[in-house]
Amino acid sequence: MDAPDAGAPKGPKVKAQQIAVISDVHGNTWALHEVLRDIQRRGIESIVNLGDCVYGPLDPAGTAEILMSLNIRTVCGNEDRIIYQDHGVERSNPTLDFVRSQLNAKHLRWLESLPKTTVAFESFFLCHGTPENDQQYLLTEVNEAGTSQTQPEKLKRLTASITQPVILCGHDHKPAVVNLLPDTIIVNPGSVGLQAYDDDHPLFHVIENETPHARYGIVTSREGAWRAEYVAVEYDWDKAASMAAKNGRPDWAAWLRTGLAATG
Numbered sequence: 646m647d648a649p650d651a652g653a654p655k656g657p658k659v660k661a662q663q664i665a666v667i668s669d670v671h672g673n674t675w676a677l678h679e680v681l682r683d684i685q686r687r688g689i690e691s692i693v694n695l696g697d698c699v700y701g702p703l704d705p706a707g708t709a710e711i712l713m714s715l716n717i718r719t720v721c722g723n724e725d726r727i728i729y730q731d732h733g734v735e736r737s738n739p740t741l742d743f744v745r746s747q748l749n750a751k752h753l754r755w756l757e758s759l760p761k762t763t764v765a766f767e768s769f770f771l772c773h774g775t776p777e778n779d780q781q782y783l784l785t786e787v788n789e790a791g792t793s794q795t796q797p798e799k800l801k802r803l804t805a806s807i808t809q810p811v812i813l814c815g816h817d818h819k820p821a822v823v824n825l826l827p828d829t830i831i832v833n834p835g836s837v838g839l840q841a842y843d844d845d846h847p848l849f850h851v852i853e854n855e856t857p858h859a860r861y862g863i864v865t866s867r868e869g870a871w872r873a874e875y876v877a878v879e880y881d882w883d884k885a886a887s888m889a890a891k892n893g894r895p896d897w898a899a900w901l902r903t904g905l906a907a908t909g
Contacts, residue, residue, distance in 0.1 A: 662766060666834040666862040668695035668773075668815030669722070670712070672703035672744070673838030673901075676859035677711055679880035680837050689863065693765050695815035696722025696773035698756070701839065702892035703885055705744045709752040720771045721759035722816065723779040729757045739893055769864070770809040774816040777803070780846065783814040784821045784833050787850045792817075800825055811864060811871055818842070818852050820860055820875040832873045834862025838885075839897070840904035851906035857882040858904070 665684045670677050684692060696719065698712055699705035712719065728744055748756075761779065762772045773779045783803060786795045795803075800823065804812055812831045820835035837860065841853035854860065858877035865872045882901050889897035900906060 662691070662768070663689055663863065663865040664691040664693055664766065664769065665689045666693055666695065666813055666832065666864060667837050668834050668861075669697045669818050669836035669838060670694075670699070670708055671697055671701035671724075671836070671838035672699045672705040672708045673701065673859070673885050674704040674707040674711065675882070675885045676838045676878070676880045677708060679878045680859050680861050680876075681711075681715075683876060683878050684861070687863075691766065692717045693769065693771055693813065694719040695771060695813055695834070696720045696759070696779070697724045697815065698722065699748070699752070700724035700728060700741070700744055702740050702743055702889045702894040702897055703838070704747075704888065706747045706749070706752060709748060709755065713752075713755050718763060718765040718771065719759055720763055720773055721756070721761055721779065722773040725756050725759060726779065729753050743892055764809060768809055768866070769811045769813055770807045771813050774814065775803050776807060776812075779816070782817040783812075784823060784831060785817040785819060785852075787848050789848060792850050792852070794821075794823075797823075797825065800831065804829070804831070813864070819854065820862065822873040830871045830873065832862055832864055835860030835875060837861055839900060841900040841906040843896075843906050853900075853906040854904045856904040857902055 694717055699708045762776055764770055774781045775783045784795055785792050810828050814833050818836035821833045823831045825831055840857050843851045859880050860877050863874040886898040886901040889901055
Protein backbone atom coordinates (compact mmCIF):
# COMPACT_ATOMS: atom_id res chain seq x y z
CA MET A 646 0.00 0.00 0.00
CA ASP A 647 2.42 2.65 -1.17
CA ALA A 648 1.21 6.20 -1.55
CA PRO A 649 2.35 8.19 -4.58
CA ASP A 650 5.31 10.47 -4.16
CA ALA A 651 4.39 13.78 -2.58
CA GLY A 652 5.63 16.79 -4.49
CA ALA A 653 8.55 18.63 -2.99
CA PRO A 654 10.44 21.85 -3.49
CA LYS A 655 13.79 22.05 -5.16
CA GLY A 656 16.51 21.32 -2.63
CA PRO A 657 20.23 22.00 -2.63
CA LYS A 658 22.36 20.11 -5.11
CA VAL A 659 23.51 17.31 -2.83
CA LYS A 660 24.52 13.75 -3.44
CA ALA A 661 21.44 11.60 -4.04
CA GLN A 662 20.30 9.99 -0.82
CA GLN A 663 17.36 8.03 0.51
CA ILE A 664 16.31 7.44 4.09
CA ALA A 665 13.51 5.58 5.79
CA VAL A 666 11.74 7.52 8.54
CA ILE A 667 10.02 5.72 11.40
CA SER A 668 8.16 7.21 14.34
CA ASP A 669 5.79 6.39 17.19
CA VAL A 670 6.48 2.66 17.45
CA HIS A 671 4.87 2.62 20.92
CA GLY A 672 6.23 -0.79 21.86
CA ASN A 673 4.62 -2.56 18.91
CA THR A 674 7.33 -5.08 18.00
CA TRP A 675 5.03 -6.90 15.56
CA ALA A 676 4.59 -3.76 13.48
CA LEU A 677 8.25 -2.78 13.83
CA HIS A 678 9.49 -6.17 12.57
CA GLU A 679 7.43 -5.89 9.38
CA VAL A 680 8.39 -2.27 8.75
CA LEU A 681 12.09 -3.10 9.10
CA ARG A 682 11.61 -6.09 6.81
CA ASP A 683 10.00 -3.83 4.20
CA ILE A 684 12.81 -1.28 4.49
CA GLN A 685 15.39 -4.02 4.00
CA ARG A 686 13.49 -5.42 1.01
CA ARG A 687 13.69 -2.01 -0.64
CA GLY A 688 17.44 -1.83 -0.10
CA ILE A 689 17.28 1.31 2.04
CA GLU A 690 20.32 1.47 4.30
CA SER A 691 19.66 4.64 6.32
CA ILE A 692 16.90 4.93 8.94
CA VAL A 693 15.99 7.65 11.43
CA ASN A 694 13.53 7.43 14.31
CA LEU A 695 11.38 10.29 15.59
CA GLY A 696 10.57 8.97 19.05
CA ASP A 697 7.78 7.60 21.25
CA CYS A 698 9.55 4.28 21.01
CA VAL A 699 8.28 2.00 23.77
CA TYR A 700 5.30 3.49 25.63
CA GLY A 701 2.25 1.27 25.35
CA PRO A 702 0.68 -1.95 26.71
CA LEU A 703 2.56 -4.13 24.23
CA ASP A 704 6.26 -5.12 24.23
CA PRO A 705 8.35 -2.19 25.47
CA ALA A 706 11.48 -4.20 26.30
CA GLY A 707 11.48 -6.10 23.02
CA THR A 708 11.05 -2.88 21.09
CA ALA A 709 13.86 -1.19 23.00
CA GLU A 710 16.19 -4.08 22.23
CA ILE A 711 15.45 -3.91 18.51
CA LEU A 712 15.85 -0.14 18.26
CA MET A 713 19.03 -0.11 20.34
CA SER A 714 20.54 -2.82 18.13
CA LEU A 715 19.88 -0.76 15.00
CA ASN A 716 22.08 2.08 16.29
CA ILE A 717 20.13 4.66 14.28
CA ARG A 718 19.69 8.39 14.86
CA THR A 719 16.75 8.72 17.27
CA VAL A 720 15.12 11.62 19.09
CA CYS A 721 13.20 11.51 22.35
CA GLY A 722 9.41 11.66 22.23
CA ASN A 723 7.21 12.99 25.00
CA GLU A 724 6.20 9.45 25.94
CA ASP A 725 9.83 8.37 26.04
CA ARG A 726 10.59 11.24 28.39
CA ILE A 727 7.85 10.46 30.92
CA ILE A 728 9.22 6.94 31.35
CA TYR A 729 12.59 7.98 32.76
CA GLN A 730 11.45 11.13 34.52
CA ASP A 731 11.21 11.03 38.28
CA HIS A 732 7.95 9.29 39.16
CA GLY A 733 6.73 12.36 40.99
CA VAL A 734 7.00 14.56 37.93
CA GLU A 735 4.46 12.72 35.78
CA ARG A 736 1.27 11.32 37.28
CA SER A 737 1.48 7.56 36.97
CA ASN A 738 -1.07 5.35 35.25
CA PRO A 739 -1.36 1.56 34.80
CA THR A 740 0.19 1.59 31.32
CA LEU A 741 3.12 3.73 32.43
CA ASP A 742 3.62 1.44 35.43
CA PHE A 743 3.57 -1.57 33.08
CA VAL A 744 6.16 -0.04 30.75
CA ARG A 745 8.48 0.87 33.61
CA SER A 746 8.15 -2.63 35.04
CA GLN A 747 9.29 -4.17 31.75
CA LEU A 748 12.34 -2.01 31.10
CA ASN A 749 15.75 -2.56 32.65
CA ALA A 750 18.46 -0.05 33.54
CA LYS A 751 20.08 -0.36 30.10
CA HIS A 752 16.80 0.53 28.38
CA LEU A 753 16.26 3.51 30.66
CA ARG A 754 19.78 4.82 30.09
CA TRP A 755 19.21 4.59 26.35
CA LEU A 756 15.93 6.51 26.54
CA GLU A 757 17.48 9.17 28.74
CA SER A 758 20.39 9.57 26.31
CA LEU A 759 18.14 10.46 23.38
CA PRO A 760 18.34 14.11 22.29
CA LYS A 761 15.27 16.29 22.02
CA THR A 762 16.21 17.23 18.45
CA THR A 763 19.09 16.37 16.16
CA VAL A 764 20.41 16.70 12.62
CA ALA A 765 21.04 13.63 10.47
CA PHE A 766 22.99 13.33 7.23
CA GLU A 767 23.35 17.14 7.14
CA SER A 768 20.00 17.71 5.39
CA PHE A 769 17.48 16.35 7.91
CA PHE A 770 16.29 18.06 11.09
CA LEU A 771 14.61 15.58 13.45
CA CYS A 772 12.09 16.41 16.17
CA HIS A 773 9.20 14.56 17.74
CA GLY A 774 6.59 17.31 17.99
CA THR A 775 7.73 20.82 17.16
CA PRO A 776 11.38 21.90 17.39
CA GLU A 777 10.63 23.45 20.80
CA ASN A 778 7.87 21.29 22.27
CA ASP A 779 7.62 17.49 22.19
CA GLN A 780 3.95 17.62 23.24
CA GLN A 781 2.76 19.94 20.47
CA TYR A 782 1.78 18.73 17.02
CA LEU A 783 3.61 20.45 14.17
CA LEU A 784 1.41 19.70 11.15
CA THR A 785 -1.90 19.33 13.04
CA GLU A 786 -3.80 21.88 15.10
CA VAL A 787 -6.35 20.92 17.75
CA ASN A 788 -9.42 23.08 18.28
CA GLU A 789 -12.92 22.72 19.66
CA ALA A 790 -14.15 21.37 16.32
CA GLY A 791 -11.49 18.66 16.23
CA THR A 792 -8.27 18.82 14.21
CA SER A 793 -7.09 20.70 11.15
CA GLN A 794 -3.87 21.29 9.25
CA THR A 795 -1.55 23.88 10.76
CA GLN A 796 -1.60 27.11 8.79
CA PRO A 797 1.54 27.97 6.78
CA GLU A 798 2.31 31.19 8.67
CA LYS A 799 2.28 29.34 11.98
CA LEU A 800 4.49 26.60 10.53
CA LYS A 801 6.97 29.23 9.43
CA ARG A 802 7.10 30.66 12.95
CA LEU A 803 7.51 27.24 14.54
CA THR A 804 10.37 26.28 12.23
CA ALA A 805 12.03 29.66 11.73
CA SER A 806 15.29 28.59 13.37
CA ILE A 807 15.73 25.44 11.25
CA THR A 808 18.19 25.66 8.36
CA GLN A 809 18.00 22.08 7.05
CA PRO A 810 15.88 21.59 3.91
CA VAL A 811 13.99 18.59 5.30
CA ILE A 812 12.20 18.76 8.66
CA LEU A 813 11.00 15.41 10.03
CA CYS A 814 8.36 15.29 12.78
CA GLY A 815 6.05 12.73 14.36
CA HIS A 816 3.75 12.78 17.39
CA ASP A 817 0.32 13.00 15.71
CA HIS A 818 0.64 9.61 13.94
CA LYS A 819 -0.72 10.98 10.64
CA PRO A 820 1.33 10.77 7.43
CA ALA A 821 1.63 14.24 5.92
CA VAL A 822 3.92 16.45 3.87
CA VAL A 823 4.02 20.23 3.57
CA ASN A 824 6.11 22.21 1.11
CA LEU A 825 6.78 25.13 3.41
CA LEU A 826 9.20 27.25 1.41
CA PRO A 827 10.83 26.89 -1.99
CA ASP A 828 13.65 24.98 -0.31
CA THR A 829 11.98 23.42 2.75
CA ILE A 830 9.79 20.33 3.11
CA ILE A 831 8.19 19.04 6.33
CA VAL A 832 7.43 15.33 6.52
CA ASN A 833 5.50 13.30 9.09
CA PRO A 834 5.91 9.56 8.32
CA GLY A 835 2.93 8.46 10.39
CA SER A 836 3.11 5.87 13.15
CA VAL A 837 4.65 2.42 13.02
CA GLY A 838 2.73 1.14 16.00
CA LEU A 839 -0.63 2.84 16.65
CA GLN A 840 -3.03 4.03 13.96
CA ALA A 841 -5.74 5.59 16.13
CA TYR A 842 -6.13 7.09 19.58
CA ASP A 843 -7.90 9.76 21.57
CA ASP A 844 -6.24 12.41 23.70
CA ASP A 845 -7.28 15.30 25.91
CA HIS A 846 -4.25 17.55 25.31
CA PRO A 847 -4.70 20.42 24.67
CA LEU A 848 -8.42 19.61 24.06
CA PHE A 849 -10.15 16.29 23.56
CA HIS A 850 -9.63 14.99 20.03
CA VAL A 851 -9.23 11.77 18.10
CA ILE A 852 -6.65 10.71 15.56
CA GLU A 853 -7.38 7.84 13.17
CA ASN A 854 -5.78 6.55 9.97
CA GLU A 855 -8.78 4.29 9.25
CA THR A 856 -6.78 1.09 8.65
CA PRO A 857 -4.53 -0.82 11.06
CA HIS A 858 -1.47 -1.00 8.79
CA ALA A 859 1.91 0.03 10.19
CA ARG A 860 3.19 3.19 8.54
CA TYR A 861 6.54 4.75 7.77
CA GLY A 862 8.02 7.21 5.30
CA ILE A 863 10.75 7.32 2.67
CA VAL A 864 12.44 10.60 1.79
CA THR A 865 14.54 10.76 -1.36
CA SER A 866 16.52 13.46 -3.14
CA ARG A 867 16.28 13.23 -6.91
CA GLU A 868 18.03 15.75 -9.11
CA GLY A 869 17.96 18.32 -6.33
CA ALA A 870 14.29 17.81 -5.41
CA TRP A 871 13.08 16.21 -2.20
CA ARG A 872 10.31 13.62 -2.47
CA ALA A 873 8.31 11.94 0.30
CA GLU A 874 6.65 8.55 -0.06
CA TYR A 875 4.38 6.91 2.52
CA VAL A 876 4.28 3.17 3.01
CA ALA A 877 1.57 1.11 4.76
CA VAL A 878 2.62 -2.38 5.83
CA GLU A 879 0.54 -5.37 6.88
CA TYR A 880 1.45 -7.09 10.14
CA ASP A 881 -0.26 -9.26 12.76
CA TRP A 882 -2.32 -6.51 14.38
CA ASP A 883 -4.60 -9.09 16.00
CA LYS A 884 -1.63 -10.36 18.00
CA ALA A 885 -0.74 -6.83 19.06
CA ALA A 886 -4.37 -6.11 19.97
CA SER A 887 -4.57 -9.28 22.05
CA MET A 888 -1.49 -8.19 24.00
CA ALA A 889 -3.03 -4.76 24.62
CA ALA A 890 -6.23 -6.36 25.92
CA LYS A 891 -4.23 -8.72 28.13
CA ASN A 892 -2.43 -5.72 29.63
CA GLY A 893 -5.62 -3.90 30.51
CA ARG A 894 -6.13 -1.64 27.49
CA PRO A 895 -9.22 -2.69 25.49
CA ASP A 896 -9.22 0.78 23.92
CA TRP A 897 -5.76 0.18 22.47
CA ALA A 898 -6.90 -3.27 21.31
CA ALA A 899 -9.73 -1.72 19.30
CA TRP A 900 -7.51 1.02 17.88
CA LEU A 901 -4.88 -1.51 16.82
CA ARG A 902 -7.37 -3.80 15.11
CA THR A 903 -9.24 -1.10 13.18
CA GLY A 904 -7.25 2.12 12.87
CA LEU A 905 -10.41 3.86 14.10
CA ALA A 906 -10.64 5.80 17.36
CA ALA A 907 -14.43 5.74 17.62
CA THR A 908 -14.36 2.04 18.49
CA GLY A 909 -12.11 2.56 21.53
